[in-house]
Amino acid sequence: xxxxxxxxxxxxxxxxxxxxxxxxxxxxxxxxxxxxxxxxxxxxxxxxxxxxxxxxxxxxxxxxxxxxxxxxxxxxxxxxxxxxxxxxxxxxxxxxxxxxxxxxxxxxxxxxxxxxxxxxxxxxxxxxxxxxxxxxxxxxxxxxxxxxx
Numbered sequence: 001x002x003x004x005x006x007x008x009x010x011x012x013x014x015x016x017x018x019x020x021x022x023x024x025x026x027x028x029x030x031x032x033x034x035x036x037x038x039x040x041x042x043x044x045x046x047x048x049x050x051x052x053x054x055x056x057x058x059x060x061x062x063x064x065x066x067x068x069x070x071x072x073x074x075x076x077x078x079x080x081x082x083x084x085x086x087x088x089x090x091x092x093x094x095x096x097x098x099x100x101x102x103x104x105x106x107x108x109x110x111x112x113x114x115x116x117x118x119x120x121x122x123x124x125x126x127x128x129x130x131x132x133x134x135x136x137x138x139x140x141x142x143x144x145x146x147x148x149x
Contacts, residue, residue, distance in 0.1 A: 047116075054106075054113045058128060061105050065098050066132040067146045074133075098129045 074094055080086040102125055103111060114121045136146050 050113055051117055054110045057110065058102065058106055058114070058125065059132075062098070062102055062125070062128045062132045063135065063146075065101050065105070066129060066136055069094055069098055070133070070136050070146070095126060095129055095133075099125055102129065 074091070077086060077091050077094065081088050081091055099122065103122075111121060114124065118124050139146050
């Protein structure tokens, strides 16, 4: 024989189960959203780290290339330009030689990574080269030879 308490307790138990299922559904939905947000943040962080590593690599390579060109060609060309033996255009051409070497050394993957975030990769690399030229000249003015990297 079923008493009223049994009926009520079965109804309450059924409602409690439904509420628990509803709460579990809400919790699961919230977790899915949080996991999605974490994945997006991780992906963005990975992109930023890749960009930063690519920029650091380009900077290091530009310094190495500029130092090499300074040691082998540029300082002698500057003297020749000063003496009027060579036109200044040959010095400017060195920047484009350095750019070609930098682009070849970086490779397509690195250039593609830079292109995702920059509208003028070549302009950026030329500016980087000019900055490294200034750095090498400044080091020499201080009497410090650039390291052989």
